[in-house]
Amino acid sequence: MRGVVCGCPMIDGMPAASSPVNRRSEYARMTREAILDTARSLFTAQGYYATKVEQIAEAARVAPATVYAVGGGKSGLLRTLIETSVNSADNARLLADIEAATDPGHLIRLVVSATRTRFGEWSTLMRQVVAAAPQEPAVREAMEIAHEGLRGGLRVTADRLSALGALRDGLDAAEAADILWLYLCNAAYFVRGDDLGWPLDRSEAWLNVVLPRELLGGEPAR
Known part of the structure; x- marks a missing residue:
């Protein structure tokens, strides 16, 4: 039996x-x-x-x-670490949530929160990647995988905002994706944290004010 x-x-x-x-x-x-x-x-x-x-x-x-x-070897392990993160179940769920979003303000807050969380988890390792990338092509490739993973998510976000008719006048999805990258890439977080001394809480709060204004026009909902 x-x-x-x-x-x-x-x-x-x-x-x-x-x-x-x-x-x-x-x-x-x-x-x-x-x-x-x-x-x-x-x-x-x-x-x-x-x-x-x-x-x-x-x-x-x-x-x-x-x-x-x-x-x-080391470069292969680094690449595998980054690929595993990019292709994780958490990222798959995030993309599904982005594509299902119906409120533009909520969508922006969702993406800001997600990038803040990922940066907090990976920033220490990414510092090592950035430092090693100029001298080692395999590390540069790993860094490009990380960047393309984030850019892909930001393109999906911009496309969703466009599909919702939420982008401000004169802004298309490609330009919106560029704006998201400008504010949410690792380098931007490093500038705010290292150069300006902002903790992640302050960075997240600031992004939730600036990005709705940049992308949607007007003031963010309070």
């Missing part, structure tokens, strides 16, 4: 043993996650160039060959 209890297959009332294939797959997934988490921590703590593959392997408790197999 077969059944399912809490998602666990049952045979004759007893949980079925995991197959060797399933166990290998789970071990491979856990190993990959451990390597990526370790790489991100070390890149952030001591810098991309100062981090060695052997250090990642030791901290993740795997052989260096396993690190190369998972990511193809």
